[in-house]
Amino acid sequence: MFCTKCGKEINPGAKFCPACGNPVETNSTPNEQTPVDETKNNTFEQAKSDVTEAFAEADTVVSAVADQVVNVANEAVEQVEKAVDGAAKQVQETVEEKRAERAEQAAQQTAQTQQIAQAQQTAQTQQTTQAQQNTQYQQNTQYQQAPQQSQPRMNDQTVVTSSFAQTIKIFAAVAGVILAWGFLRNFIGNGLYSLIRLPFTMITSYYYSSPVSVIFGSVLSILQGLVFGVMAIICYFMFKDFKEEQQKDYAQTLLVGGVVAAIIAVIRFIRLIIVSWDYWSYYGFTFGEIFWFFKTIFFAALGIVGLLVICLIFGKKFELVTPGGNFVEEAKAAFKNIFNKTSEEVGVLSEKIDQKQAEREVATGVASNPLPTNYSLLKFILLGMVTCGIYIYYTIHCVARDTNKTCAGDGKKTRGLILLIIFSMLTCGIYAWVYYYMLGNRMNENAKRYGIDMQENGTTILLWMLFGALLCGIGPYIAWHIILKNTNALNQAYNNRNFGGPQGPQGGATQAAPQQPAYQPEYPGYTVADPTNNQQ
Structure with a gap:
């Protein structure tokens, strides 16, 4: 007999091929099985049935145990939740009690602090009042003992500072008016008016000076008027809002303006001497020119000298430059500050004027x-x-x-x-x-x-x-x-x-013309009528 898979020879009675292990087929049929095989089959079926019943019973037991475990777990969870809620409520009540206690303590401390501060303030006020009374008594005693001293001593630094500021403001108002008049007199009267009447003067009368000289003198007058105008603006800001810490800035700007105005006045006076020398030689010298020169110098020095005198009267420190600082740089910053203030003031004034004009x-x-x-x-x-x-x-x-x-x-x-x-x-x-x-x-x-x-x-x-x-x-x-x-x-x-x-239109009517089609050829933002439209 041979193997059906590998073809090797198999010994009779063998159940497997010794070469490949393939089972040996037999020619026996089910009807030919022996009683031993039937007994084996019955035993297997019985064992299978027993195992199935055992699994069913085990499943029932496991389900019952699982249900009991779940019930026990749920009860445990509920008990834990109740315990946690109770503990949380106790903690919250404890926290609220602590907060209330702290708030009450803080209120008590605040009240005590206020009482202490009020008591200290009352004591300090009493001490200050007593000190002022003692000082006043001493001053009255000194005044009675020395009546020849006509100038009383001030006892309050605030009063001194306030009087100093008020005096500066009054001086700034007076000086501003004088400098504004100097601006109008030089800028318009001696400057623009001379330029406007120059052609007619050359045509209608004999003029003892050349046109170039007249133009040069008019330009100098205009420049001097502009300097006086700048100084008048500085006086305006001094009058409007003077602060003692700004004294240096005002002093610097007034000094620079006064020096420039004085230089222009000297140049104008030299020009006047050169131009009028022949005229004076023929008609005689007059003191009007001398008076004009010293008047212009007075205008130039008015601001800085007045500020210096007021500081000396009130015993204030007069500063022109910060110790260790650069006068030029500080003066530039001061003029820049004046320029910014002027721009703001003029901007607000211009907006008001435009609004009033539009309303009118x-x-x-x-x-x-x-x-x-x-x-x-x-x-x-x-x-x-x-x-x-x-x-x-x-x-x-x-x-x-x-x-x-x-x-x-x-x-x-x-x-x-x-x-x-x-x-x-x-x-x-x-x-x-x-x-x-x-x-x-x-x-x-x-x-x-x-x-x-x-x-x-x-x-x-x-x-x-x-x-x-x-x-x-x-x-x-x-x-x-x-x-x-x-x-x-x-x-x-x-x-x-x-x-x-x-x-x-005819009859003086002021209604607008009919609207024309709008176009925008090359100017973004315009909405105007087409200039090439023949109907316009």
Whole structure:
């Protein structure tokens, strides 16, 4: 017999192949099984049945035990929770009791502290009152024993400080008025007015000085007036809010302003001697010029000398520079502080003026009227002479107002007359040149919105004002002619667009023209009518 799997020969009666271990197949059938096999099968089935019943009984027992364990665990958990809740309540009650005790103790301590402080304050007040009474008694006794001493001694440092500050404020008010008058007298009377009347004086009368000399003298007068104006502003801030710790800053600025004003006065006096020497030789010398010179020096020294005298009277320390400090750097910082204060004051004042003007225009209907187009250089010069320069400032105000209306929407603003005057004083006239330069550029940039080909700009105006002044003083007049001409052009275009013409519709009506389609060619933020529209 051979193996059916590997083919090796198998001994008869073997149940497995000795080579591969494969079981040997037999040809016996179930019907041919022996009684021994049936007995084995019955025994296996009986064992299987017994095991199944044992597993079922074990499962029942395990389930019962598990249920008992779960019940016991639940009861234990409930008991633990009850114990934890009880302990938490006890802890909370204990904490609240402690807090109440601490709060009560703190209140008691606060009350005791207040009582102690009040008692100490009462005792200190009594001691102070007694000391003051003793001091007053001693002073009265000394005054009675020495009546020849006319100056009483002050016993309260606060009173001394308050009197010192009040005296400084009174002096600052008086000095500010005097310096403001010096500003008007030199800036307008001797400066601008001399420049305005120069061409007419050259034409109508014999002038004993050259135009260049007159222009030089007028410029010196303007500069001296600006210095006096700056000193007047310093006196204003002294009057408004003087503090003893700021004495050094005010002293530095007044000293620098006084020195500059004195130097300009000396230069003007030397020029006067050179120019008037022939005149004095022929007509004789007068003391008016000497009086003018010493008056100007008095104006220059008024601020610093007055401050020094008041400090000496009240026994205060007069400081010009911090010990170990740099006077130049400290003076720069002081002037910068004055400039910032002035900017804030002027900004607030300008906003109030603009708001009042807007309210007045809305109430009176002026805002809906056409803009004027009749500015002229001849009227500017003649009325400026007749009104001693007042009409010139009024024209500057009107030009700034009209420019803000015609150029509205460009994100810029032309400052008014007050800012121009104050910042010109602070910068010795430099701000005025910057102001007119920016005004000319703004007009030139916005002329394109109205289809106007404007040739002049801020550079043109600035060159005429600076270098044109050397042409017998004619340059500034040409610059103002350009400003007035361009203002008339922009105002006329504004009136044409909004009112139908330079003088408005027929009959003086002020209603606006019909709205035109808006366009934005190259100026972001503008909403204006198309200048190429033939219906305008």
